Amino acid sequence: xxxxxxxxxxxxxxxxxxxxxxxxxxxxxxxxxxxxxxxxxxxxxxxxxxxxxxxxxxxxxxxxxxxxxxxxxxxxxxxxxxxxxxxxxxxxxxxxxxxxxxxxxxxxxxxxxxxxxxxxxxxxxxxxxxxxxxxxxxxxxxxxx
Numbered sequence: 001x002x003x004x005x006x007x008x009x010x011x012x013x014x015x016x017x018x019x020x021x022x023x024x025x026x027x028x029x030x031x032x033x034x035x036x037x038x039x040x041x042x043x044x045x046x047x048x049x050x051x052x053x054x055x056x057x058x059x060x061x062x063x064x065x066x067x068x069x070x071x072x073x074x075x076x077x078x079x080x081x082x083x084x085x086x087x088x089x090x091x092x093x094x095x096x097x098x099x100x101x102x103x104x105x106x107x108x109x110x111x112x113x114x115x116x117x118x119x120x121x122x123x124x125x126x127x128x129x130x131x132x133x134x135x136x137x138x139x140x141x142x143x144x145x
Contacts, residue, residue, distance in 0.1 A: 003027070003081050003082070004020070004023050004024065004081075004084065005084065006087075007085055008085060008087035009086075010087070011089070013089035014092075014124045015092060015093050015118045016087060016094045017124065018037055018094075018124055018125070018126050019087075019094050019116065022034060022118070022126065022129070023080075025037065029075075031067075031074075031075070034074075035063055035066060035067060035070070037126050038125060039121055039125040039126065040062060041062055041127070042061070042063075042127050043061050043128045043129075044059055044060045044065070044066055044129045045057075045060075045130045046069070046073075046130075046131035047114075047133045047135060048131065051135045053069075053072075053135075077103070077104060078103050080100060080101070080102055081102075081103075082100055083100075084096050084097070085097045092120055093118065094118045095115055095116070095117045096116045096117075096118075097114075098115075098116055099113050099114070100112040107145030108144050109141075109142070110138055110141055110142045112133050112138040114133035115133075116129065116130075116131050116132075117129070117130040
């Protein structure tokens, strides 16, 4: 189940490299490796705006906030599959059109259609990750084992 399927342009670009490294660390459950990809003051908005994952809609800032996001959400998912249909890399950014399939410990699955926008600094560290997806739409795909 855990995998990345990349059906998109894959020319070398710092933000695209960071995006792929992020996905790989998430799939592997490697929290420390994932955290090292982010600048000290990075911001994650996943999803962008208020949601059950971020009621204030202000995102998760800095390593403390990003660690809390991992511990409160990413670590609760037993498996991830990333299917990247398209990727646009320019400037400091990379926007990936993707479908993420999550599997919980009991075998339930959910499909998240999204656009993931990564921005990196001059060292290739992620300064922002903005995940555009609709929680209600994703929750409607929830299936029990």
